[in-house]
Amino acid sequence: HSKEQGRNTYNFYTQKMNEDVARRLLIEEQLRAALEKNEFQVYFQPVVDLKRREVIGAEALLRWNNDVLGPVAPDEFIPIAEQTGLIVAIGRYVLEQAVTVAAGWRNEFLPSFRVAVNISPRQFRDVSLVTFIRELLERFDFPASGVELEITEGVLMTGHAMVDVALLDLSNMGVGISMDDFGTGYSSLSYLRSYPFDTLKVDKSFINDITLDQADLQLVSAAIAMGQGLGLKVIAEGVETEEQYQLLLEQQCDYAQGYLFGRPVPADEFEKMLMTGSKQLH
Ligand code: C2E
Ligand code: MG
Ligand code: MG
Ligand code: MG
Secondary structure, eight states, rough: OOHHHHHHHHHHHHHHHHHHHHHHHHHHHHHHTTTTTTTTTEEEEEETTTTTEEEEEEEEEEEEEEETEEEOOOOHHHHHHHTTTHHHHHHHHHHHHHHHEEEEEEHTTOOTEEEEEEEEEGGGOOOTTHHHHHHHHHTTTTTTGEEEEEEOHHHHTOOOOOHHHHHHHHHHHHEEEEEEEEEEOOOHHHHHHHHHOEEEEEEEHHHHTTTHHHHHHHHHHHHHHHHTTTTTTEEEEEOOOOOHHHHHHHHTOOOETTTTTOOOOHHHHHHHHHHHHTTBOO
């Protein structure tokens, strides 16, 4: 009986594994043609000044709607784009879209508008990343300080000297550098000391329970104090409720992002919000 069970378990796992491998391969195959087929869309989620409750900028978040697979979440396709190197071209597309759209918004609605773009480790192995960004900014006469590049400690863990050089070049240009998902990694603290960060984004897993869990609130409070003590601006990610907002206000957090203020939406929808002046939220 147990032998039978063992075999079934084995079959179950191999079947599951085969399905995972098949889906991965399909995603990879579809991803290769996705740029040409124009299947990507860059969404924008508001970043809000906590005290004034006003939009100061947005994070660009990539969306993919494939004709075979339907919508695929970034948490599923970004790692595959990363492993295959496709993220280099896709990442350039995101940067270009983000700066194009943000340049228009700076001119029309909000001269100080800042746009944040996520950059994967693999993109730093592209020798022309810095040149690409410099030329992109020149093309739109977009100030470097209007762009924030979000990296996770995964970028720094690669240990490539190229990453250090690129980050320093970008930082010297005036481009902002954010540490994304702060607190979820192993060595965020030591990296904060060694790299030219301007902004610290406290991961949403810490924000989730601040109204219920005293320990989480203490951690967030400490992260805010530490970030600000190092001269960084602090953004709270994943703010969903008014109660969380109030606590973060008490903790003097600088900025916030989350469903309470707005979900990621297509550029035209974001623009409507800026246009109707509802950049003053709630
Ligand atoms: P991230 O950079 O940490 O982005 C924040 C994620 O939290 C986004 O998920 C956003 O939609 C979600 N979020 C925002 N507010 C809330 C909230 O109040 N509650 C909850 N539950 N979630 C909230 P999304 O768009 O699915 O992206 C997931 C991750 O995929 C991103 O995490 C980022 O690491 C990666 N990603 C997305 N777009 C890009 C891109 O263009 N390039 C790269 N390299 N990575 C990207
Ligand atoms: Mg991010
Ligand atoms: Mg994050
Ligand atoms: Mg994340």
